[in-house]
Amino acid sequence: MWSASHSKRLVFLIHRWTGVAGCVLMALWVFSGVVMLFVGYPKLLPTERLSALPPLSGPHCCVPVETALRHSEAPDKVQQVVLTTIAGRPSYRFKEEGGALRVVDAASGHMAPLPDDAVAARSAQAFLPGANGVLLGQTQDDRWTHSGLLDPHRPLFKMQMDDPESSLLYVSSTTGEVVMDVPRYQRLWNYVGAWLHWVYMFRDGSRDAVWSWLVIGLSALGTISAVAGAFVGIWRWRFTGHYKSGAKTPYREFQMRWHHITGLLFGLVMVLWIFSGLMSMNPLGVFSPGGPRPDVKAYQQASAGSVLPGIATKDALALLEADGFDTRELEWRVLGGRPYLLASDREGATRVVSSVGSAYRVHKTWELEMLEQSARRLFAFDVRSTSVLDDYDAYYFRRGDASMYAGSARDLPVLRVQFDDPGRTLVYISPYSGEVVLSVDKAQRTGRWLFNFLHSWDLSWMLRHTWPRDAILVLLSIGAFALAFTGVVLGYRRLMLFIRHKFRLRH
Structure with a gap:
């Protein structure tokens, strides 16, 4: 017994x-x-990427975005349009439905060929001016590039640079952009840090x-x-x-x-x-979401490639320059069927360029009323409450550079909307960009407490x-x-x- x-x-x-x-x-x-x-697992933070880009300026910088979009097989299906600098040249980068990426030379208006070794070398040297690099070939995946965010860019060119930090750069074979930098100290510490902690010696690929x-x-x-x-x-x-x-x-x-x-x-x-x-x-x-997810397409009401602002690229850049804004990237977006431009500077600060009547103006934030109206389209359920947060709460918070969440945009104030869907989903919308930056339902909130809190002690007052x-x-x-x-x-x-x-x- x-x-x-x-x-x-x-x-x-x-x-x-x-x-x-x-x-x-x-x-x-x-x-x-x-x-x-x-010391966290290697990642290219938005501020690192933007600070390595030159300013976008000058009346002869770029062909009209409409000209560049002609290279897309279906412009109305283009989900993202970004003007940036790749390997020292201003370039339009398109993300099409399904995730495919295309690059158009913004100076000539011609489709950019797939990057080769020379483009990878120029891109690496533009990222680290004054440093020379040695191409180590290409890799589909290695110990520092397991992130699923890199999947559209694989295989990756590997460039070993001779800068003081002996940086290892990874360059996209799709767009030619630097998508990851791993300085020597981070490589060494990661062998006894994140790489060891997550048993990455047994991992093969991002999935x-x-x-x-x-x-x-x-x-x-x-x-x-x-x-x-x-x-x-x-x-x-x-x-x-x-x-x-x-x-x-x-x-x-x-x-x-x-x-x-x-x-x-x-x-x-x-x-x-x-x-x-x-x-x-x-x-x-x-902890996966159990019900419907926010319908971002309904929130936008159009794709970035289908509805364009009525202002030329060079005029938008001139408007931003006159406002004293140091533009490093420019993105075409749509909110509630209304097209606008989102500019970013080297520090990650943003400005909105949108129409006011018949003219275009530079704004620091969107109107909260506009965001609230558009937010109601995210779900086919009623809104339980809306509030503007001037401080972080239990689900929306900022983490340090070593955290896996370091690259997430977590600016304040932020609009928080709770819906009456089965998951009682909380949605956070940035007034600075108009973007849905976070959504969490009941299952995800439970996971936040059982993983993030117990593992990292990351309540907002603890992180302060x-x-x-x-x-x-x-x-x-x-x-x-x-x-x-x-x-x-x-x-x-x-x-x-x-x-x-x-x-x-x-x-």
């Missing part, structure tokens, strides 16, 4: 052998997590189901081991009275004693970190106090690492004892 003692024995055995199997990985997860607080399930399985194993260890630690601690040795713990041997004590002190932290790491993988899609938060996380990580490291020593001893026992039985 199964008894409580049998149940406890089973928990002891589960903790022992899952600990033997996963103790090294858990120690490495804790250590690499501390590194990731300060790798085998890798995803491997991480899910390892995280589940670690969670089971940590939870079982918490039970064992509590059962073995004398909260009232003492063992014969006079101690609260029955263990006299140094490693066992401190594994028990650090487990009681930091076991909850370990459980929450490993469990939230499991949740980060969205196992079985439990950066160094105290980082200091506390480092101290907790030291304790959790001590727990894991003593587990590694004990696991090694247990494994060697098991192997010697099996060897004696065979001989």
